[in-house]
Amino acid sequence: MPHRRHLIAGVLAAVIIVWAGAVLAAQTNEALEERVRQLASELRCPVCQNLSVYDSPSGMATEMKDAIRERLQRGESPEQIRAFFVSKYGEWILLKPTSTGFNLVIWLLPFVAAVFGLGGILWVLRRWAHRPKSGEPAEAVDPIYLTRVREEVAIFTGHPRAQTGLSQDLSAKESRLRNLNEEKYSLYEAIQELELDYHSGKLSAADYEDLKQYYEERAARILKEIEKAPEKAAASPSTPRTKLKQAPAPSKRELEALKGGKLRTSYLVLGAAVLLGFGLALGVFLTRSVQPRNEGGSMTGGFLTGTPGGQQGMVEIPGPGTKVNESSSSGPLSPEVVSGMLEAARKSIGDEQYSNAKAAYEAILKRDPQNIEAITYMGYLAALAGHSDVAMTAYDKALKLNPRYAAALYYKGLTLEQGRQDHTGAVKVWEEFLQVIPDGEDAKRVRGWIAEAKQKASSSPRP
Amino acid sequence: MALTGKTLKRTLIPLAAVPVILVLAYGFTRDPREIPSPLVGKPAPLFQLKLFDGTTFDLEKERGKVVVVNFWASWCIPACVNEAPRWGEAWKRYKDRGVVILGVNFQDKEEDARAFMKRFNKVYPNGPDVDGKLTLDYGVYGVPETFFVDQQGIIAHKHIGEIQMKTITEQIERLLGD
Numbered sequence: 001m002p003h004r005r006h007l008i009a010g011v012l013a014a015v016i017i018v019w020a021g022a023v024l025a026a027q028t029n030e031a032l033e034e035r036v037r038q039l040a041s042e043l044r045c046p047v048c049q050n051l052s053v054y055d056s057p058s059g060m061a062t063e064m065k066d067a068i069r070e071r072l073q074r075g076e077s078p079e080q081i082r083a084f085f086v087s088k089y090g091e092w093i094l095l096k097p098t099s100t101g102f103n104l105v106i107w108l109l110p111f112v113a114a115v116f117g118l119g120g121i122l123w124v125l126r127r128w129a130h131r132p133k134s135g136e137p138a139e140a141v142d143p144i145y146l147t148r149v150r151e152e153v154a155i156f157t158g159h160p161r162a163q164t165g166l167s168q169d170l171s172a173k174e175s176r177l178r179n180l181n182e183e184k185y186s187l188y189e190a191i192q193e194l195e196l197d198y199h200s201g202k203l204s205a206a207d208y209e210d211l212k213q214y215y216e217e218r219a220a221r222i223l224k225e226i227e228k229a230p231e232k233a234a235a236s237p238s239t240p241r242t243k244l245k246q247a248p249a250p251s252k253r254e255l256e257a258l259k260g261g262k263l264r265t266s267y268l269v270l271g272a273a274v275l276l277g278f279g280l281a282l283g284v285f286l287t288r289s290v291q292p293r294n295e296g297g298s299m300t301g302g303f304l305t306g307t308p309g310g311q312q313g314m315v316e317i318p319g320p321g322t323k324v325n326e327s328s329s330s331g332p333l334s335p336e337v338v339s340g341m342l343e344a345a346r347k348s349i350g351d352e353q354y355s356n357a358k359a360a361y362e363a364i365l366k367r368d369p370q371n372i373e374a375i376t377y378m379g380y381l382a383a384l385a386g387h388s389d390v391a392m393t394a395y396d397k398a399l400k401l402n403p404r405y406a407a408a409l410y411y412k413g414l415t416l417e418q419g420r421q422d423h424t425g426a427v428k429v430w431e432e433f434l435q436v437i438p439d440g441e442d443a444k445r446v447r448g449w450i451a452e453a454k455q456k457a458s459s460s461p462r463p
Numbered sequence: 464m465a466l467t468g469k470t471l472k473r474t475l476i477p478l479a480a481v482p483v484i485l486v487l488a489y490g491f492t493r494d495p496r497e498i499p500s501p502l503v504g505k506p507a508p509l510f511q512l513k514l515f516d517g518t519t520f521d522l523e524k525e526r527g528k529v530v531v532v533n534f535w536a537s538w539c540i541p542a543c544v545n546e547a548p549r550w551g552e553a554w555k556r557y558k559d560r561g562v563v564i565l566g567v568n569f570q571d572k573e574e575d576a577r578a579f580m581k582r583f584n585k586v587y588p589n590g591p592d593v594d595g596k597l598t599l600d601y602g603v604y605g606v607p608e609t610f611f612v613d614q615q616g617i618i619a620h621k622h623i624g625e626i627q628m629k630t631i632t633e634q635i636e637r638l639l640g641d
Contacts, residue, residue, distance in 0.1 A: 046604040063595030088602035285491040354541035386579040
């Protein structure tokens, strides 16, 4: 039995070793994959639009992931791998710009802006909190004076104008008294103006109440000061006076700022105008610089493939010479809309804007899958790309819908002839085309092709 | 001070917006898709590429010639389709003047690539970048992309997107003229 025990122990040990090895391998594998994932998600997939290499399923991104994995296995550090990609693609490849040099601005600006913004908010809040008390001590106002102010304002008929230079000898006290009076009249005037503004709807009720209270309290305090002046109470307006230098009364601008109403509306209008302008500019520029990728366009976006090409006679297959207007008009779209879309697609083909044409036909087929013209030209576009089998399927589908559809016959012949070198097949299809369209330029062209194809068929007979 | 307080506020706040607007205006005038390649002016990464015809292309052996490396794919419509006849034309015109044109097939099916080559009668050297290494080494974003390598093996110019005959001739002539 010892033999057997040894055997069991041996098998067990082997199992444990293999298992441990597998676990270890799986773990290192997992760790490696995690590192690949990490690096890949920091890199921008070159053929995508704003996707990381990790997030992209494209072939290119897969190859990049493989390259990262291989380099990690070779013992390269993530920094080295990042540096490799930057050396090939520039910093563009990094989804996170490095925080050096000019790039620092991008990193710091948000914080600077946040600090300034918070500071600004605090400042404004503090101002708002202080506004009711601003300038004046928070001392209670004698209601008697307040009532008197109201009475005086009610009968106030205008600011008594200062008369110029009659007597020079004015005591400091008199001068001060007159200044107080000046200020009082200014305030009365302001209150009346305020009422006028309020009644004409330029001021909100809340603003009006606020400001009115403020002015009235100020006026009451001044009134009290004037009354308290020991000698001549309330220097009469008729007293000769000299020209005043500078009354401490609130200046016109200050009053306006306090009144706020008019100013606030003009600010609002200005702000709205600026905002509107900014929005318009944003809309115009954004739509101009950002374009959606056309369906079927290259993954790299329109700019790599959509550059309008010169007319250098490159593609042998001629443009859609056959004008066909047999679009089947079933489906939810009105026939006018479909024919408009078809028109645009035809124009795109004429201009060799194939991706645009393809997008247009796809859009038509989405709403009207039986549209014979769209089916045919999708086939033509596939043939252009060298996918003759896809093209043939499309043509046959179109011909099943209408066996005498000229465009499908025309292009099917071309694909058979050029894509498949099936000369006899091409001749047969083109002859059907001639039955539908016996005259005209297209028929003439097709006759020429038939002759050529027949010649080729006889010189190189198909096995 | 007369300039403090409200006047200052009224002028300073709009003034502060000016640099922001200028930065935005500048940004909007730039093409967001234009990405400068760091490879231009640097030695072209060396490589050996197995071609469709079974031979191997070795960039190092082409030193002294102007080498044009064109990345393409059969599915790249219409740019690659538009370009194809131009490359045939360029090959005819320059093959005896110390210019090599190499087509690198990018992310493609071999049969599609071969059909494309047949259709456009691509007779100059063409090979598939099977594992994508070459594509990464040249920092290719997509197809078509074309690199003009001078006689010393330095990348003189990179063209992104469809190329016109005019550009092909200009670039080659410039390098031949040096």
